[in-house]
Amino acid sequence: xxxxTTPGRYSVLLVIIFLATLWFFPMWRxxxxxxxxxxxxxxxxxxxxxxxxxxxxxxxxxxxGMKTIHKEDFKEFVYLPATIISFIVLGILxxxxxxxxxxxxxxxxxxxxxxxxxxxxxxxxxxxxxNLDPTAPIQVPGMSYQPPLIGYKKxxxxxxxxxxxxxxxxxxxSGVVLVSITFYEWKQSKKMx
Amino acid sequence: xxxxxxxxxxxxAVIAGQSCKMKDTGNVVQGxxxxxVYVAPGKYDEFYNFVSGGFSGQVxxxxxxxxxxxxxxxxxxxxxxxxxxxxEETKPMLNTTAGFVPWDDEHHLALSQTNGEHDGRWIFANxxxxxxxxxxxxxxxxxxxxxxxxxxxxxxxxPFITENTEYVIAGTRFSVPLGEADVPISSFKENFKSVASFxxxxxxxxxxxxxxxxxxxxxxxxxxxxGKGPSHGWFFFSTYNTEQANTLLEVNAxxxxxxxxxxxxxxxxxxxxxAGKGTKMKTRYYxxxxxxxxxxxxxxxxxxxxxxxxxxxxDMVYMIPCPKSPHGCDVDPSGEYIVGSGKLAALIPVFSFxxxxxxxxxxxxxxxxxxxxxxxxxxxxxxxxxKPGLGPLHxxxxxxxxxxxxxxxxxxxxxxxxxxxxxxxxxxxxxxxGHLCVPGGDTRKPYGKYVxxxxxxxxxxxxxxxxxxxxxxxxxxxxxxxxxxxxDFPTIGEPHxxxxxxxxxxxxxxxxxxxxxxxxxxxxxxxxxxTKVVRNGNRVDIYMTAIRSxxxxxxxxxxxxxxxxxxxxxxxxQDWDVPHGFAIKHAANAELLIMPGETSxxxxxxxxxxxxxxxxxxxxxxxxxxxxxYLRVSPKGSNVPLKYGIGDxxxxxxxxx
Numbered sequence: 001x002x003x004x005t006t007p008g009r010y011s012v013l014l015v016i017i018f019l020a021t022l023w024f025f026p027m028w029r030x031x032x033x034x035x036x037x038x039x040x041x042x043x044x045x046x047x048x049x050x051x052x053x054x055x056x057x058x059x060x061x062x063x064x065g066m067k068t069i070h071k072e073d074f075k076e077f078v079y080l081p082a083t084i085i086s087f088i089v090l091g092i093l094x095x096x097x098x099x100x101x102x103x104x105x106x107x108x109x110x111x112x113x114x115x116x117x118x119x120x121x122x123x124x125x126x127x128x129x130x131n132l133d134p135t136a137p138i139q140v141p142g143m144s145y146q147p148p149l150i151g152y153k154k155x156x157x158x159x160x161x162x163x164x165x166x167x168x169x170x171x172x173x174s175g176v177v178l179v180s181i182t183f184y185e186w187k188q189s190k191k192m193x
Numbered sequence: 194x195x196x197x198x199x200x201x202x203x204x205x206a207v208i209a210g211q212s213c214k215m216k217d218t219g220n221v222v223q224g225x226x227x228x229x230v231y232v233a234p235g236k237y238d239e240f241y242n243f244v245s246g247g248f249s250g251q252v253x254x255x256x257x258x259x260x261x262x263x264x265x266x267x268x269x270x271x272x273x274x275x276x277x278x279x280x281e282e283t284k285p286m287l288n289t290t291a292g293f294v295p296w297d298d299e300h301h302l303a304l305s306q307t308n309g310e311h312d313g314r315w316i317f318a319n320x321x322x323x324x325x326x327x328x329x330x331x332x333x334x335x336x337x338x339x340x341x342x343x344x345x346x347x348x349x350x351x352p353f354i355t356e357n358t359e360y361v362i363a364g365t366r367f368s369v370p371l372g373e374a375d376v377p378i379s380s381f382k383e384n385f386k387s388v389a390s391f392x393x394x395x396x397x398x399x400x401x402x403x404x405x406x407x408x409x410x411x412x413x414x415x416x417x418x419x420g421k422g423p424s425h426g427w428f429f430f431s432t433y434n435t436e437q438a439n440t441l442l443e444v445n446a447x448x449x450x451x452x453x454x455x456x457x458x459x460x461x462x463x464x465x466x467x468a469g470k471g472t473k474m475k476t477r478y479y480x481x482x483x484x485x486x487x488x489x490x491x492x493x494x495x496x497x498x499x500x501x502x503x504x505x506x507x508d509m510v511y512m513i514p515c516p517k518s519p520h521g522c523d524v525d526p527s528g529e530y531i532v533g534s535g536k537l538a539a540l541i542p543v544f545s546f547x548x549x550x551x552x553x554x555x556x557x558x559x560x561x562x563x564x565x566x567x568x569x570x571x572x573x574x575x576x577x578x579x580k581p582g583l584g585p586l587h588x589x590x591x592x593x594x595x596x597x598x599x600x601x602x603x604x605x606x607x608x609x610x611x612x613x614x615x616x617x618x619x620x621x622x623x624x625x626x627g628h629l630c631v632p633g634g635d636t637r638k639p640y641g642k643y644v645x646x647x648x649x650x651x652x653x654x655x656x657x658x659x660x661x662x663x664x665x666x667x668x669x670x671x672x673x674x675x676x677x678x679x680x681d682f683p684t685i686g687e688p689h690x691x692x693x694x695x696x697x698x699x700x701x702x703x704x705x706x707x708x709x710x711x712x713x714x715x716x717x718x719x720x721x722x723x724t725k726v727v728r729n730g731n732r733v734d735i736y737m738t739a740i741r742s743x744x745x746x747x748x749x750x751x752x753x754x755x756x757x758x759x760x761x762x763x764x765x766x767q768d769w770d771v772p773h774g775f776a777i778k779h780a781a782n783a784e785l786l787i788m789p790g791e792t793s794x795x796x797x798x799x800x801x802x803x804x805x806x807x808x809x810x811x812x813x814x815x816x817x818x819x820x821x822x823y824l825r826v827s828p829k830g831s832n833v834p835l836k837y838g839i840g841d842x843x844x845x846x847x848x849x850x
Contacts, residue, residue, distance in 0.1 A: 056768045059741060063815060137742075137816055 002100045002189050011181045012095040012103070015110075016088050018170040018177070022047040022081075025166035028121075030147055032057070033159045043069075044165060047084065048077040064156070065136025066145060067128060076120060083113060100185050107178040114175055122149050226679040229670055232259040237700070240632050242645065242693040243302050243316050244666075246270075249686025250297045252318055252329065257632070257643060257693055258668055260682030268327050268336045269297035269320045273783035277336075280785055281759065281794035282714075285492035286481050289323055289341050298322045300349060301416075301690040305394075309356035309421045309528075309637030313698035315399050317352035317361050324348035326363050326392060328399055332704045333485070340401045341478035343498055344371050344388045344408075350417040350430055354394075356637070360459065361401065363390040364414035364430055371408065371500070372476060381439040385411030388500075389430065391459060400482070405466050405499045407457060407510065410563035411437055413446070414455070415520050416587070421637055422528030424546040426460040429531055431515065431522035435562070447537060451514040451570065453562065454522055454533050456549065461509045462501055471501040486713040488791050504564030511553055512562050513544055514570040521587035525596065526637050530575055530611050532596060534585035541585050541598060543614055545575035576614035581607050586627060587690075589634030591641025591671060597634075599626040599646065606646055606669065608676060620676045622667055624650040631671070632693035640695065644669045644676065647688040655683055664688055705769040707790030714792035716761035721745045726837045733758045735837075739773035739787060740765040741814040744807070747822030748843040751835030754799055754828055760785075760807070763792040774810025777824065784810050799826040 026044035032053075033040045041053040049071055058068040071077060087109060094102040129146025132139075145155050148162045164172060232238055238256030241263075246253055250270030254263045271278030271287065278287050278295055287293055297320035304311040315337075318327045324345035328338040342348055342363045350364030368385040370376050376384045386408045393404040413434045420427035435452045438445030465471060474497065481492045503510035513533075515522075521534035531544040551557075552572035559569045584602030591597065595617065598607050604625045608618040626646045633639040646669070651662040663683035670677045709719070718724045718736040724745045727734045733756050738745045744762070752758055762775045766789040776784040777797055785793040799805065809820035827833040836844035 059766065059768060062741075137819075 004098050004100055004103055005185060005188055008100075008103060008181050008185045008188075009095060009098055011177055012091050012106075015174045015177055016091050018174040019084055019088055021170050022084060022167045025170075026051070027165055027168040027171065029163060029165045031161045033161075034157045036157075047167070048081050050074075062133075063136065063138045064143075064145060065133030065139070067131065067133075069128075074124075076124075080117070087113060100189060103185060104182055107182045110175060110178050114171075118149070125149065222678055226677070230258040230260065230668065230680040232256065232261075237696060238263075239696060240640075240643075240693040241696055241699060242630070242632075242691055243304070244647070244684055244688045244691040245302050245318065246299050246685060247664075247687030247689055248298050250299050250320070251686065252299065252302065252316070253685050253688075254334070255682070255684070256696075257645065258680060260666070260668060260680050262685070264334060265685065266329055266334050266336065268318050268329065269299050269325065269339075271295045271783075275786035276783050276793060276795070279783035279795075281796055282489040282792075285490040286336060286339055286483065288479050288481055288492040289325070290477050290479060290494075291323060294323050296322075297325065299686075299689075301352060302692050303352045303354045303361065303635075304692050304694055305358045305399075306354060306356050306636060307358070309425075311633055311636055311692075311694045311698065312358075313694060313702070314358075316692070317354065319348050319351035319363065321347055321349050321366070324363065324365075326352045326361055326401065328394075328401060330399075330483075330485075331699050332702050334703075335483065337399065337483045337485075338401060339481045340392065340403070341480070342390050342403070343476040343478040344386070344406060344474075344500070345369070345390065347413075350389075350414040352392075353417045353419060353428075355419040355428070355459075356421045356425055358394050358396070360404065360419075360428075361392040361394055362417055362419070362428060363392060364417050365389070366413050366415060368411035368413065371474065378439050381411055382437050385437075385439075387412050387414050387432075389414060389417075389428075389455075389457065390498075391428075391462065401480075403478075403495075403498055405462060405471060405501055407462065407501045407503055409455060409503060409510065410565070412452075415518075416522050418522055418524045418531075418635065420524055420528055420546065421526075424524060424528040424531075426458065427546075428457040428459055429522050429524065430455040430457070431519035431533060433518035433520075447518060451516050452518055452535075453512040453567070454515045454519060454531065454544070456511045456513060456568075458509050458511075462506075465501060465506050465509065466499065470506055471499045474498050474500050484713075485707070486711055488707070488712065488714050488793065510565050511549075512565055512567040513549065513573050514559070514567065515542060516540065521585070521598075523588040523590075523596075523635070525590050525611055526592050526639060528637070532588045532598070534588060534598060536584050536586055536601065538585065539580065539583070541578040541581050541588075541609075541614075542570075543575045543578065543611065544573045548575065549573040578609050578614045578616065581609065581616055582619065587629060589629055589631040589644070590639050591631055591634070591644075592639040593641050595641075597629060597631060597644050597671070597676075599629045601625050601627065601649070604648075606644060606676065608671070618675050620669060620678060622646040622648055623654055623665055623681065624648055624652060628688075628690040630691040630693055632695070635692070640693075642670070642672050643693075644671050645691065645693070647684065647691060649687075651683075654681060705789075706767055707788060709763075709765065709767055709790040712763070712790055712792060714761070714763070716759070716794065717792045718745075718761070718763045720765065721839075724837075726751075726835060728835055731756050733835075735760050737762045737775075738765050739763070739775065739809060739820075741771070742809075742816035742820045743839060744775070744809065744820060744822050745839045746837035746843070747839045749823070749837040750825040750827075750844050751833050751837075752799065752824060752826050753831065753833075754802055754826060756799065756826075758797045758799065758824075760795045760797065761792055762787055762795070764789050766790070771813060772811050773813055773820070775807065776810050777807035778805045786811060799824075802826050802828055 028045040240257040242255040242257045252266045267277035303317045305314040324342035330337040345365045346369035347366035349366030365387045368387040370384045389407045415431045417430040434446035515533040516538035517535035519533040520536045552568045557572040582600035582603040588598040630645045646667045651665045654665040668680040764787040780797045805824040
């Protein structure tokens with residue numbers, strides 16, 4: 001069982017710090033702009049909440065039969081914090097255990113969490129954009145309102161821009177650090193052989 | 194020489210086949226005027242200009258330098274456009290001891306001050322006819338408070354304020370006997386008083402309270418200004434009719450060579466009040482307050498006022514002789530100079546506060562007026578502006594040592610220097626200017642960039658609109674040595690005084706919505722599930738909500754002819770600029786215009802059976818046209834049950850038995 005390199009070991013703490021920002025900054029932001037909203041509307045997604053102009057957006061949804069967004073409807077806001085906290089605790093073990101194997105497993109778990117999260121987010125967006133009330137006042141044949149996972153899209157009179165927020169970027173950066181360090185550790189161990 | 198010119202001109206005219214032309218605006222406006230007043234789309238004006246509405250009873254708000262009308266704030270007159278004075282919540286605002294008064298004549302405005310500068314908290318407005326003072330909230334641009342003034346007639350020299358908003362003033366223009374005394378009009382000299390009310394302002398809430406009234410001899414208190422800096426603690430009033438005439442004032446009040454500027458030492462008055470001096474007088478006046486949480490006004494009867502007699506309480510009031518029926522009585526930014534504008538005088542006297550204090554200390558008096566010492570004119574005089582123009586009315590300052598005086602008769606603004614009382618420049622106004630306004634011109638730190646003229650006569654300024662015309666205002670750039678006319682714009686009502694404040698001071702504090710969670714209205718419906726209809730005798734209360742794009746409930750049955758129906762409509766929106774309106778057929782009042790988070794009530798007494806449509810009057814959304822409903826009114830005593838709902842819950846037809 002090989003020990004971690006010093007940079008490898010301390011990268012564990014770095015990743016933990018990055019992930020801790022999830023409780024202080026939003027993960028994602030979706031900006032909307034329309035002629036009636038010159039200042040734009042913003043919805044921010046946190047690890048355990050949706051904030052900012054959610055109420056205003058909910059006030060508009062009924063025109064096209066979209067469901068309104070309520071914090072209570074998302075099991076993710078319970079599971080995700082629990083998962084990340086467990087992951088951080090695991091990280092502390094990896095740090096003290098100080099073995100490459102631990103780090104590889106940790107990276108593997110993170111990759112799984114990351115992929116699951118994005119898939120879940122996409123699935124929610126799909127449902128939100130497609131599952132429309134059949135009695136909605138405005139019905140445009142063939143139109144769905146799925147916001148982009150990341151990037152820009154025009155939906156009727158709204159322009160939509162979706163992108164990571166501070167904690168989201170740091171989450172992505174955590175992934176980059178984990179994969180890079182894993183690669184680095186793996187190379188180091190080969191060198192030693 | 195002049196004869197030659199005239200003859201030459203006449204000859205020229207004959208040759209050219211046209212008459213000589215007098216100077217008009219065509220050659221007054223210079224090249225770059227347009228760029229100075231152009232506010233590009235999407236950009237904002239530099240100043241908010243609050244303009245008194247005169248006989249409209251309201252306060253209008255213009256952007257400067259564009260001259261665009263931004264808003265009309267309902268104050269002393271009803272406003273069917275948004276239900277002010279028609280909704281149950283706003284009716285108490287216009288309550289007086291004479292009952293509900295739907296109109297008044299609004300003359301002057303005073304922005305609240307801190308350390309002699311506009312602070313943007315409130316603006317005060319006077320009602321001249323039924324004496325009152327109003328306070329407008331500059332967060333909501335709504336009238337928050339109206340205080341009736343007892344012992345007053347013609348509340349004209351009002352609502353001028355002290356440099357920390359300690360007091361708002363209400364001075365009587367049409368002196369009347371105290372109380373509600375029935376005396377012969379010819380007993381003016383014995384019985385009539387000009388009362389100056391000092392209204393205390395609570396610095397937190399802004400709430401007003403009459404601290405004391407000074408019962409001055411019967412005359413006309415025209416305008417007033419508080420001292421500032423060194424003269425803080427004093428208040429100055431201009432007067433006319435010190436002849437004490439009670440008929441044909443046009444002639445009889447213009448006899449004396451000099452009237453007075455009344456100098457009131459209000460710090461001294463405060464001492465007398467503290468010492469328990471003065472007479473507590475039984476009286477009655479209403480005090481109306483708006484509550485932002487209940488979205489409702491309350492009207493409370495006050496029954497006592499403290500009256501101070503200046504003939505008895507010495508060292509509190511002095512008179513300064515001032516030529517010919519002064520109108521303006523303006524204190525310069527330093528607080529040292531007091532400018533009297535005798536509207537029938539051919540000069541402008543400028544008094545010195547230091548000299549006035551010295552004259553009072555040395556008792557340099559020329560006599561007494563009804564027991565009040567009269568300071569010798571020369572002893573208080575700093576200097577006279579000679580031949581400034583005809584009919585000086587009002588003066589403001591640019592903070593660079595210059596004064597700007599309006600002249601009604603010669604229809605011009607004259608710029609002069611305070612120190613050496615010399616005329617520097619003059620520009621015509623169109624036509625017959627009343628008051629003028631330099632943004633911050635009554636403060637310690639004016640923004641000496643513009644002067645705005647508010648004129649009394651319009652004539653040919655704009656496209657004609659029949660006999661009744663808008664009033665005209667002109668904007669001048671005063672940043673250079675010469676004043677330059679840059680804009681002419683029409684105004685509503687009849688503006689008297691106006692004030693302007695740097696937009697930055699209030700712009701970002703402007704309220705966008707009312708928080709629905711703070712709505713404490715007695716009849717609020719906090720969501721559609723809370724909507725209901727409750728009958729109590731012949732009173733029916735409808736707890737209704739409005740949100741894009743439906744009113745809940747929108748089908749109501751079981752209301753009878755003669756019922757008193759109250760629609761309490763709560764706007765559930767929490768987004769900026771999404772008001773909903775409410776109107777119902779045959780309602781004998783007006784509509785409601787309900788801001789997000791607010792509840793408003795419309796009273797409706799149906800006088801015949803039938804189906805009454807109601808709807809949203811403010812185009813709120815793509816489905817605004819669908820935002821409508823029906824009220825069924827049945828004969829009195831019929832057995833139609835009270836039912837209401839929307840969609841699935843709407844009353845259904847009862848199956849035949």
